[in-house]
Structures are given as structure tokens and as C-alpha cells.
Amino acid sequence: KAGVTQTPRYLIKTRGQQVTLSCSPISGHRSVSWYQQTPGQGLQFLFEYFSETQRNKGNFPGRFSGRQFSNSRSEMNVSTLELGDSALYLCASSLGETANTEAFFGQGTRLTVV
Amino acid sequence: AQSVSQHNHHVILSEAASLELGCNYSYGGTVNLFWYVQYPGQHLQLLLKYFSGDPLVKGIKGFEAEFIKSKFSFNLRKPSVQWSDTAEYFCAVTTYSSASKIIFGSGTRLSIRP
Numbered sequence: 001k002a003g004v005t006q007t008p009r010y011l012i013k014t015r016g017q018q019v020t021l022s023c024s025p026i027s028g029h030r031s032v033s034w035y036q037q038t039p040g041q042g043l044q045f046l047f048e049y050f051s052e053t054q055r056n057k058g059n060f061p062g063r064f065s066g067r068q069f070s071n072s073r074s075e076m077n078v079s080t081l082e083l084g085d086s087a088l089y090l091c092a093s094s095l096g097e098t099a100n101t102e103a104f105f106g107q108g109t110r111l112t113v114v
Numbered sequence: 115a116q117s118v119s120q121h122n123h124h125v126i127l128s129e130a131a132s133l134e135l136g137c138n139y140s141y142g143g144t145v146n147l148f149w150y151v152q153y154p155g156q157h158l159q160l161l162l163k164y165f166s167g168d169p170l171v172k173g174i175k176g177f178e179a180e181f182i183k184s185k186f187s188f189n190l191r192k193p194s195v196q197w198s199d200t201a202e203y204f205c206a207v208t209t210y211s212s213a214s215k216i217i218f219g220s221g222t223r224l225s226i227r228p
Contacts, residue, residue: 048215056215102160103160105150
């Protein structure tokens with residue numbers, strides 16, 4: 001079956017702009033999580049959506065937001081971009097219905113803010 | 115707050131050498147434990163997971179890990195590494211109360227000399 005698909009793969013934006021990243025989960029998965037990966041901070045949890053509701057949130061400013069659609073696809077938005085937002089943004093999907101759940105990751109979107 | 119510590123930032127080994135990567139977590143309750151691998155240019159993949167039961171867990175590609183509850187540890191092992199094991203390895207934990215939020219360690223870069 002198809003894996004987790006993230007688009008676009010690469011993105012270059014200017015400070016102050018906003019950006020929207022997209023994630024299509026594995027068919028049948030209802031949970032989508034987002035992570036930011038940087039050399040300095042490693043992998044950090046942004047938020048998780050399950051059945052269109054935000055179920056969990058990390059410690060990121062309000063400029064980072066997301067949503068999930070009825071088909072489980074998710075988007076992540078970052079407004080007023082800062083240089084420090086340059087990172088690899090990873091999306092993970094899982095069935096999400098029990099605590100013993102395994103997450104599958106996409107290839108990521110590499111965002112560069114200039 | 116939960117955290118995961120990986121003691122080795124960069125490990126260099128020759129082919130056929132044995133591998134052990136350390137991982138400790140801080141959380142007093144029930145946890146699920148994971149090791150993920152990120153090969154150069156590829157997405158995060160699950161190597162192995164521990165939910166409950168036998169504390170010695172076997173994963174893909176000959177990797178195994180042992181959960182020692184009293185030491186809050188989940189070390190990764192492989193008896194004989196290959197050049198193709200060159201990658202970054204991440205230890206991770208989720209809790210029952212926050213199963214969708216994966217807390218990652220800082221990662222260990224493994225370089226194998228052919």
C-alpha cells in the first residue's frame with residue numbers, strides 16, 4: 001500500500017511569508033502528526049490530529065497551526081516565517097485508536113527560509 | 115516532562131564489529147519504546163518497538179533491543195554491523211496518556227568503515 005506522502009518536497013520562502021505543507025496519510029489511518037527536524041533541536045513534536053480534531057500539541061508558537069480534513073489528509077501552516085523555521089518537516093500517520101500504535105513517516109518537506 | 119537521552123552522538127565502527135547504542139528515558143509510568151533509523155536521503159523507518167511482554171525485542175535487519183525497566187534503558191544492539199547500516203538512529207518513547215506524541219532522542223550517527 002502507498003506510504004505517507006508529503007508535498008512539496010522542497011520549499012524556499014522569504015521571511016515574513018506564510019507556507020502551507022500537505023500530508024496524505026496511509027489509507028485507513030486516522031491520526032496524523034507533524035514533527036520539525038533541525039540539526040540543533042532534533043525531532044520535535046508539533047501537533048497531532050485524529051478524526052479532524054487536534055488531540056495533542058507541542059511547545060511551538062501560535063504561528064504554527066494545522067488542520068485535518070474528513071479524508072484524513074492534513075495541512076500544516078506556518079505564518080510570518082522566521083529564519084529559524086528552516087527545517088525538515090515530517091508527517092507521520094498511524095491508526096491512532098489505541099495507545100499501542102506504530103507511526104509511519106513520510107519523506108518530509110525541506111523548508112528553507114531566506 | 116518526558117525526555118530521551120542518547121549518549122553517543124557519533125559512533126564509528128568497522129564492518130563486522132558489534133554495535134550497542136545507549137538510550138535512557140525519563141518517565142515514571144508505562145511507556146512504549148521505539149528505535150527508528152534514518153538512512154541518508156530516506157525517511158524515518160521503524161527498526162523495532164516494545165509495547166509489553168518479552169523485554170528482548172527483535173527488529174528488522176538483525177537489530178535487537180532490551181528494555182530494562184529498573185534502569186529506564188532501551189539499548190539497541192547488533193552483533194555484526196554492515197556498511198549498509200550507516201545511518202542515523204533515534205530512540206523514542208510514547209506514553210499511554212500521550213500515545214500520539216513521540217518524544218525522540220537527539221540521535222546517534224553511525225558510520226561504518228568498509
